[in-house]
Amino acid sequence: MGKALLVVMDGLGDRGKETPLAKAATPNLDKIAPGSSMGLMFTLNPGKLPGSDTAHLSIFGYDPEKYYKGRGPFEALGAGVDLKHGDVSFRANLCTIDDKMVILDRRAGRADYGMDKIYATLDNMKIEDITIRAIHTVEHRGAVVFSGPGLSAGVSNTDPHEVNEPVSQAKASAPDGEKIARIMNAFTKKAYDLLKDHPANKERIAKGLKPANMAVLRGAGLFEQVPSVTDRFGIKAICVAGGALYKGVAKFVGMDVVNVPGATGTGTTDLNSKAKTVLDAADKYDLVFCHIKGTDSAGHDGNFDAKKKMIERTDAEFFSKVIGKFETIVITGDHSTPVDAKRHTADPAPILFWNANCRPDGRTKFTELNCAGGSVGQLTGTQLMHLILDYIGKEHMFGE
Amino acid sequence: MGKALLVVMDGLGDRGKETPLAKAATPNLDKIAPGSSMGLMFTLNPGKLPGSDTAHLSIFGYDPEKYYKGRGPFEALGAGVDLKHGDVSFRANLCTIDDKMVILDRRAGRADYGMDKIYATLDNMKIEDITIRAIHTVEHRGAVVFSGPGLSAGVSNTDPHEVNEPVSQAKASAPDGEKIARIMNAFTKKAYDLLKDHPANKERIAKGLKPANMAVLRGAGLFEQVPSVTDRFGIKAICVAGGALYKGVAKFVGMDVVNVPGATGTGTTDLNSKAKTVLDAADKYDLVFCHIKGTDSAGHDGNFDAKKKMIERTDAEFFSKVIGKFETIVITGDHSTPVDAKRHTADPAPILFWNANCRPDGRTKFTELNCAGGSVGQLTGTQLMHLILDYIGKEHMFGE
Numbered sequence: 025m026g027k028a029l030l031v032v033m034d035g036l037g038d039r040g041k042e043t044p045l046a047k048a049a050t051p052n053l054d055k056i057a058p059g060s061s062m063g064l065m066f067t068l069n070p071g072k073l074p075g076s077d078t079a080h081l082s083i084f085g086y087d088p089e090k091y092y093k094g095r096g097p098f099e100a101l102g103a104g105v106d107l108k109h110g111d112v113s114f115r116a117n118l119c120t121i122d123d124k125m126v127i128l129d130r131r132a133g134r135a136d137y138g139m140d141k142i143y144a145t146l147d148n149m150k151i152e153d154i155t156i157r158a159i160h161t162v163e164h165r166g167a168v169v170f171s172g173p174g175l176s177a178g179v180s181n182t183d184p185h186e187v188n189e190p191v192s193q194a195k196a197s198a199p200d201g202e203k204i205a206r207i208m209n210a211f212t213k214k215a216y217d218l219l220k221d222h223p224a225n226k227e228r229i230a231k232g233l234k235p236a237n238m239a240v241l242r243g244a245g246l247f248e249q250v251p252s253v254t255d256r257f258g259i260k261a262i263c264v265a266g267g268a269l270y271k272g273v274a275k276f277v278g279m280d281v282v283n284v285p286g287a288t289g290t291g292t293t294d295l296n297s298k299a300k301t302v303l304d305a306a307d308k309y310d311l312v313f314c315h316i317k318g319t320d321s322a323g324h325d326g327n328f329d330a331k332k333k334m335i336e337r338t339d340a341e342f343f344s345k346v347i348g349k350f351e352t353i354v355i356t357g358d359h360s361t362p363v364d365a366k367r368h369t370a371d372p373a374p375i376l377f378w379n380a381n382c383r384p385d386g387r388t389k390f391t392e393l394n395c396a397g398g399s400v401g402q403l404t405g406t407q408l409m410h411l412i413l414d415y416i417g418k419e420h421m422f423g424e
Numbered sequence: 425m426g427k428a429l430l431v432v433m434d435g436l437g438d439r440g441k442e443t444p445l446a447k448a449a450t451p452n453l454d455k456i457a458p459g460s461s462m463g464l465m466f467t468l469n470p471g472k473l474p475g476s477d478t479a480h481l482s483i484f485g486y487d488p489e490k491y492y493k494g495r496g497p498f499e500a501l502g503a504g505v506d507l508k509h510g511d512v513s514f515r516a517n518l519c520t521i522d523d524k525m526v527i528l529d530r531r532a533g534r535a536d537y538g539m540d541k542i543y544a545t546l547d548n549m550k551i552e553d554i555t556i557r558a559i560h561t562v563e564h565r566g567a568v569v570f571s572g573p574g575l576s577a578g579v580s581n582t583d584p585h586e587v588n589e590p591v592s593q594a595k596a597s598a599p600d601g602e603k604i605a606r607i608m609n610a611f612t613k614k615a616y617d618l619l620k621d622h623p624a625n626k627e628r629i630a631k632g633l634k635p636a637n638m639a640v641l642r643g644a645g646l647f648e649q650v651p652s653v654t655d656r657f658g659i660k661a662i663c664v665a666g667g668a669l670y671k672g673v674a675k676f677v678g679m680d681v682v683n684v685p686g687a688t689g690t691g692t693t694d695l696n697s698k699a700k701t702v703l704d705a706a707d708k709y710d711l712v713f714c715h716i717k718g719t720d721s722a723g724h725d726g727n728f729d730a731k732k733k734m735i736e737r738t739d740a741e742f743f744s745k746v747i748g749k750f751e752t753i754v755i756t757g758d759h760s761t762p763v764d765a766k767r768h769t770a771d772p773a774p775i776l777f778w779n780a781n782c783r784p785d786g787r788t789k790f791t792e793l794n795c796a797g798g799s800v801g802q803l804t805g806t807q808l809m810h811l812i813l814d815y816i817g818k819e820h821m822f823g824e
Contacts, residue, residue, distance in 0.1 A: 381439045381764045383771065383792055397797025401772055403470040410471025414770035421768060422468060423475025423488065424495045424643065 026306030035320030035361025063400025082405025094245025102272030138224030183240035252278020323361030426706030435720030435761025463800025482805025494645025502672030538624030652678020723761030
C-alpha cells in the first residue's frame with residue numbers, strides 16, 4: 025500500500041446548497057466518507073483569494089509570501105525547461121500584429137499551426153550577454169527564459185493584455201530592472217524581424233489563419249532554488265498532472281514529475297491513465313500528488329453540469345481504482361471556483377482525510393456543508409503538508 | 425468559589441469513533457457537559473506536532489517559538505533546582521558502561537538503589553570557573569546544571585542514545601559552544617573516576633544490580649528569565665502536578681508549585697490528594713492548573729482500557745470533588761496520544777469550557793467528535809490563556 029495520496033480537484037469548492045459536489049453521484053467517495061475526517065481548508069487565509077500557483081505552493085507547504093516570485097518560472101519548469109538560480113522566466117503569447125506593432129489578436133486565432141517552428145526560431149537567441157530560450161507549450165502559449173548575469177524581475181510586461189494596443193515597451197519597475205527591460209525591448213525588435221516573413225506565417229496566411237508574427241511577454245519571475253520537499257520534510261513525492269503549471273510548481277519544490285499518457289489538463293483528460301500512473305507510483309513514494317483540472321475549467325465556464333460530471337467521472341474512473349491502495353487519502357480543492365461566480369473565490373475548499381485510524385465524522389457524503397464543523401477543523405494551505413506528514417509518521421516533534 | 429481551574433489530561437485526544445474519552449463512564453463530566461462550550465485546540469498549529477514541553481508553554485500563553493530553549497531547564501526547575509539567568513541545564517541518565525566507556529545499559533537497569541548517593545557525589549563539582557549541580561529525580565534520571573560565566577547551549581549531547589556505543593564527546597554546535605563542550609568532557613572524565621569504585625556501585629553489584637557508573641547528558645537548555653504570568657497577565661497561578669516536567673514549565677512561567685502528597689505523575693497517582701490540593705488552593709489563586717499524566721502514558725502504551733479507566737478514575741475521584749467549586753472550569757489535553765498511534769499526534773485536543781454563563785452547546789458528552797464544530801470554535805494553545813483571562817475578567821481590552 026502506498027503511504028499517502030493527495031488529490032487536488034482544481035476549484036472543487038462551490039457555493040449554494042446543492043453544489044456540483046453535493047449533487048454528483050459519487051458511489052466510491054460515498055464508501056469512504058463516513059469513515060473520514062472532514063474540514064475546511066483556506067489555501068491562503070480566510071478572505072485571501074488564491075491563484076492557482078500560490079494555492080499549490082501553499083498546499084505543498086511553501087508559504088507563498090516567502091516563496092512566490094511570479095508565475096513565469098512555474099510555466100517554464102512545467103514546460104520542461106531546466107532553470108538556474110537567477111534566470112528570469114516569462115509566460116509568452118504568440119500574437120498577430122500589424123506593421124505598426126498594434127496587436128490585432130492576442131492569440132493569433134488560437135490555431136497552433138506552425139507555432140512550434142516559430143518558437144524554435146526565437147529559441148537560443150543571444151542579446152548582449154543574455155541567452156534566451158523560447159519553448160512552445162499549448163496553442164499560442166509558450167515559456168521564454170532569459171539567462172545571464174544581472175537579471176531581475178523588476179520589469180513591466182510587453183503584453184498589453186488588450187487588442188488594438190501596440191506591443192508595450194518594457195520598463196523597469198525596480199532600480200535593478202533597467203537591464204532586463206532593455207533586453208526585452210531588443211527581443212521585441214528581433215522577434216518582429218524574424219517573424220514578419222517567417223515561412224510558417226506564410227503557410228498560416230495561405231491556410232487562412234492569422235500570422236503569429238510577434239511574441240509578447242508577461243509575468244516575469246526570478247528563479248531562486250528553494251529547499252526541496254525531501255530536504256524540508258524528509259519525503260519523496262511525485263506529481264501526476266496534465267497541466268504545465270502544476271507540474272512546474274511540483275518541480276519547483278523538488279517533486280518528481282511524470283508524464284501521464286493522455287493527461288491533458290482539460291475536462292477530457294484520461295482519468296484511467298492517471299489512476300494507473302498513481303498506482304504505479306504508490307510504492308515508490310511517500311506522497312503521490314494528483315491534480316485534476318476539469319472541475320476548475322467547468323467552474324470558470326459557469327457550467328454546473330460539466331463540473332458535476334467531471335466529479336462523477338473522477339469518482340468512476342479514478343477514485344474507484346485508487347481507494348484502498350493508500351494508507352492515507354486526502355481529497356480537496358486548491359480553492360473554490362463556483363459556477364455562479366465563474367472565477368476563483370475565497371470560499372474555503374472542502375477537505376477529506378481518510379485513514380483507517382482518523383476521527384471519522386460519520387457524515388455520509390463529502391460536501392462543502394458537511395465539511396463545515398468536521399473533525400479536522402479548519403486549516404490553511406501551508407498546514408496541510410504537516411497534517412499529511414503527521415499521518416504518515418514523518419512530522420518532527422517540536423520539543424520533547 | 426475559586427476563579428478558574430484548568431485541568432490538562434495529558435495526551436487526552438484520541439482517534440477513531442469510539443475513543444477512550446467517548447467510551448469512558450464519566451457521570452460527573454456528563455453533568456456539566458450540556459451546559460459547557462466545546463471546541464478543538466491545536467496546541468501549536470494545525471499539523472504541528474507538540475512535545476510535552478512546548479505544549480505546556482503554549483497552554484500557559486508562552487509562544488514556544490519565542491520562549492522554548494530546550495527541555496533541560498524545565499527538568500531542573502521541576503526537580504527543585506533554582507536557576508539563574510545564564511545557567512545551562514541538562515537531562516541526565518545514570519548508565520552502565522564498561523572500562524572502555526562503551527554504554528551497556530542506558531538506564532543501569534532502571535533500578536534506583538543508591539542513585540541518590542551517586543548523584544550527590546557528582547553534585548557541587550567545580551570545573552574551571554563553572555559550578556555543577558546534580559540532582560536525582562526518578563529511577564536513573566536526574567538534572568545536571570552548569571553555572572558560571574560564558575556558557576551556551578550550543579553543544580551536542582554526551583548521551584549517544586544507543587547502547588554498545590561509547591559515551592559521546594561533547595562538541596560545540598555553535599561558535600560560542602567551545603567552553604561548555606570542554607566542561608562537559610571534563611565532567612565525563614571526573615564522573616568516570618568518581619563512580620567506577622563508588623560504594624553505592626559496590627552495593628549495587630553485590631545486590632546483582634548493574635553499576636550506575638556514568639552520567640550522560642542531553643538536551644542542553646539555557647535558562648533565560650522570562651516575565652511571569654503575574655507580570656504578563658496580572659494573575660496568581662498555582663501548579664498541582666506530579667511530573668517534574670510540568671512543575672518545571674509552571675515554575676518557568678512564574679506559577680507557584682506545590683508538592684502534592686501521593687502525586688506521582690503516573691497512572692496510580694493519588695487523585696483524591698490532587699483534588700484536595702486543588703480545593704485548598706482555590707481561594708488563593710486566580711488560576712489553578714492541574715496536570716494528570718496517566719492518560720498520556722496509557723496512550724503511549726497503546727492501552728485503550730488503561731486510558732479509559734484513567735479518565736473514569738479522574739471523573740470519580742477528582743472531578744466529583746472540584747466541579748461546582750470554581751466559577752470557570754476548563755478541561756483539555758496538551759495534545760493527542762492515540763492508543764493506536766502510541767505516540768503524540770497532531771490531532772487537536774478536545775476542550776471544554778464550563779461557566780454558568782458560557783455558550784452551552786447542549787452536547788451531552790465531552791468527546792473529540794462533539795468538540796468539532798462546538799461553540800468555542802478552534803483555537804491554538806497560546807490563545808487559551810486569553811480565553812481563561814477573559815472568562816475571569818482579567819483580559820485587557822485592545823482598543824476602547
